Amino acid sequence: MQPFSKRKLARDVIEHAVHQPVAETAAMLQRDGELKPGRGKVSGVVALSLAVLSLLAVLAFHFPQYLTTPDLRHKYSVDLLRQLLLGALLVAGGMALGNLVLGRSRNLNLVAFALVLAATALGGSRVPVGSFPDHTPYIGLDWFILDLLGSTLVFVAIEKLFPLYKGQTVFRREWQTDLKHFAVNHFLVGLALLTVNFLLHHLFGWLTASAFQQTVQHIAFVPQLLACILVADLAQYWTHRAYHEVPFLWRFHAVHHSAKTMDWLAGSRQHMLELIVTRVCVLAPLYILGFSEGVMNAYILVVGFQAVFNHANVHLPWGPLKYLVVTPDFHHWHHASDDEAIDRNYAAHYAFLDYLFGTAVKSTKTFPEKYGVVGDYMPDGFVRQQLFPFRGPAASAKAPD
Structure with a gap:
């Protein structure tokens, strides 16, 4: 003994x-499903x-x-x-x-x-x-804390009150991967903003005209905000469309499209380089036109809400409004891998842009049948998804945002 x-x-x-x-x-946090x-x-x-x-x-x-x-x-x-x-x-x-x-x-x-x-x-x-x-x-630890707490309280409640898929659980499959995307993108907000500010000032600073910007800033707040959102969405639309139509760019954007379950957290799945490039492309025209600080702050609130809400597991009776603004119903079709949904519904704010440019989804079905990239070739895990665009030839299969 x-x-x-x-x-x-x-x-x-x-x-x-x-x-x-x-x-x-x-071990419990590695699992998914309903909590009894x-x-x-x-x-x-x-x-x-x-x-x-x-x-x-x-x-x-x-x-x-x-x-x-x-x-x-x-x-x-x-x-x-x-x-x-x-x-x-x-x-x-x-x-x-x-x-x-x-x-x-x-x-x-x-x-x-x-x-x-x-x-x-x-x-x-x-x-x-x-x-x-x-x-x-x-690093934006404060923004991560406040956004995660606020988003969880608000959007989980909305999803439970007005669900599109009633049986979908809060802790659905791959929630851990999307939470890592959420965290890293928030922690890197400082780097992203520094990069955006540097590129905007050095690449587009010479285009700014103070007299024209003063004119823009004297427009009343509401029409100026609507114009700001329109300019941003036009830039977002064509940038987004390029991600779908240029094979090299699609490899980065495919990370975002690989989510097979839609909820408020799914929109966080995004390649870091795409995050920075898209911000530059969208903020550049707003910076050049010189929208007021108050309008820019309001726009950031609008884009922050819609970016989360439009991915949420939510269904509401939108009526004619669905042809004017982007709703979860509209954006869910963009993420679908149904044949009629491929490369459609690019707009982030104004749905009428897709109807104007002929890229709105036309389907007899009320809702998509499946989500994710066609062929389901995206690896799981945050690190592997960040490395995916740099490995091997471009994938031929595609599916939406």
Whole structure:
């Protein structure tokens, strides 16, 4: 018999207490499907999500010069953010602790509660924020936190209230891949904006005419906003169409089209280079024409909402409006791999552009039958999808955005 070892016993206890809950939680996050209510998993997932976002928020409070977006940090109400963070910690901790007391999904809720304790130990909502330099390299952690929290609350609720596919679960297949796209694209927002600003100023700066821009900025807000969206959508339409019709560009865009299930998170699946190129192509004419700052801010809100909403698992009675603006019904057809849907419905905001240019879907069916790229040749996983355009000859099969 081996001699009794207190050190080995302690190590085994720690491994059982720490490793097993983390391993089980990680394994659960690799799965998909419906979460059954009444077992502590639904509330446990909510607690875990809030705990992770809260811990990230605490880190953003500690290192704002590196983890927050300069354009946003000047508009924050720090007191409001502290209250939101405190509320998230209380909700997450309360849910996790309640499930632990009731013995429901213990490992999942143990990890969530441990993260709440870690966030609290690091200062929680009381982290002091002093002065710091403004022109440092940064990643958009703050934008990721706020957008993920807001999008989840708003769009999951809308999808549950007005679903197109009623049996579709929140954690559908490949949600993990799309969440990685969502995170990386948000973390790289700083790099993307720096690249866009550099290219716009150096490639298109000579085209700007201050007198003409002053005229544009004196147009009333609503018509100026509608004109801004139209200009952006014309640029988006032809850029988008080029992604479909030029084989080399399609290899990048195929990443976006490879999602086989449509929901609010599916629109995040996008190659990083496409993200930057498209932003340059769309923002360049807006920069040259000189739309006002207020209009540009409103346009960013519009494009941010439509980019998520039009991919969502949502169906509403749009009536004649569906011929004017892009809706989820309209954009779902663009993502379909049905024969009549290939290379159709390119517009991002104004649906009438596709009717004007002859690229609107014509079908006797109400909804598409299947989504994704024809031939289903796109590999799963964020890294492999980013590498896909650079490997092998261009794929001949195609399907929409």
